[in-house]
Amino acid sequence: MKKLISPKQVARAIGVSESTLKRWCDRGLISMTKTAGGHRRMEVDAVVRFLRDSGHEIVEPELLGLPAAVGQTGWTLNRACERISSALVDGEETVVRQVVFDLLLAGHTVTAIFDDVLAPVMHQIGEEWACGEADVYQERRACEICMRILHELRTTTEKTRQEAPIALGATLDNDIYTIPVTMGEVVLRNVGWQATCLGPNLPVDTLIKSIRETCPRLFWVSVSYIANETSFITAVNSLFETADAAGTALAIGGQALNQSLRKQIQYSTFCESLRDLELFARTLNPAPSHPTPPPPSEATSLDSH
Amino acid sequence: MKKLISPKQVARAIGVSESTLKRWCDRGLISMTKTAGGHRRMEVDAVVRFLRDSGHEIVEPELLGLPAAVGQTGWTLNRACERISSALVDGEETVVRQVVFDLLLAGHTVTAIFDDVLAPVMHQIGEEWACGEADVYQERRACEICMRILHELRTTTEKTRQEAPIALGATLDNDIYTIPVTMGEVVLRNVGWQATCLGPNLPVDTLIKSIRETCPRLFWVSVSYIANETSFITAVNSLFETADAAGTALAIGGQALNQSLRKQIQYSTFCESLRDLELFARTLNPAPSHPTPPPPSEATSLDSH
DNA sequence: TTTGAATTCATTCAAATCGACCATCCACTT
């Protein structure tokens, strides 16, 4: 639910005076709207974006509804991995959330956080489970926590514009790993797409139908598990044909894909990582890098130096 | 005949108070008419025109398209069912979220919303899919939307106190239906428990381990699908024995449970609905009925005659 | 037609916000 907050709250949360905050708003550093009576109102997510872009510290995160104790430590990605890994195994959801938000506020993109922190950590937990070092319920609980945080990150993106291109995503039959495909959704939304994750474990037939009925600009498929290679190959290829005919680009990626499989399937692009997916999406839709360009009045734009 | 909407709806859609909205009306910023009794009524078009002219943010756009769904009790839940059902099939996530939050604001508990709206609607969608009226991807997308909203509802509960009793929940082997068990988590959290959903599709062995390591006050199991009745029965009974020994109550429920199965398994309580689960949890931990007792200063509590 | 619960009215009041202005501080230049 998009909640608008007042300058006073924001000023206290960031730890600056109201005067300064008003000047930042007027310079376009924080995206903001005004009421009919001329009062400034801003979204929490806009403030978070400003904090991330400007590298400014947050003083009272709870005023913005963020987990407390955010933004006090500069996490390196490696340290974050260790901390998040142990917290995930122990089921300490609040710790995970806090570290992730710390990373966000420290200027890391969600793509980087996924590629360099969450994905390797979840992979490692999966291996610990396979080796018997971690129990099943710990691994599954870690997945649950991860999904909740993904959903939370999903809501912090700017609202997509109506004319934004549409993207659909899914995993194929027997592949029940929801996390990677959902990460794709969050990444695509973060670069301005109207991305929707259809869900895991979906037969090709229905995916083909969804493409025909929606005509998205991009369809991404995450492949974490393959039950039957032959049927997988025919599935992907029939999906590609439909997509190609509908003008839909097909992006595919996932740990279960090896070199020999890659040679037997058709796709528009192969993604080794979410970075690749993001890059490909940007290529398809070269959006403005700053979704909300600060509206400079002629005077200020000339006066600046 | 154009539909007229009330100031209350418009105020919430724009995100301002009723007082302010009425002042804007009286200033002529929004064209409106008055009823014979002097009540303001405005057309959706007029509101949209005002939003465009003033550059105002639309906080909850769906509300403008909604029938007056707030505040009543009887038919609201039915109307909500229809609206949510079609929105879920069509993948209109924002509409679903809006209606759910409308119901919350109208005073319905999450338990009631789950039992009387979301659960039957999802069940109906499942049947539509089985009958071939809806496609698989629509059903799966509806589940995804549902999960996101559940996670959102989960965060709206207050943070649980440290001394609150602990509850764990899961579904058993081969049962991949996450929604019901997550609903349990939200309900329990709403009545003050530290509830954690371990996830779906978990073997009994690991659940037993989780009970031994965590010693929760309550363990809830949702049963939406049973692959093998014999192994299911032995699984539940061994789970109950462990729980009983650890002082953990075992609550069980779900659509896949019939009378004959009930007779063969042991449990502390059987839940026909989330209401039952909530009630049982309250029995176990007779917490203050108001999780946030309004902090009454002595003066005000006496003055409020 | 009557009734009762919910909604809306007009009004008042405290708190928040606006824009404008001013003093201070700091880095940098003269």
Next chain:
DNA sequence: AAGTGGATGGTCGATTTGAATGAATTCAAA
């Protein structure tokens, strides 16, 4: 050392906002 430009924090009166109040109105069901 003195001057300059930029950023910050604070104050002021006027305006806007949100919440509360008791009376009036609406709407659906009896």
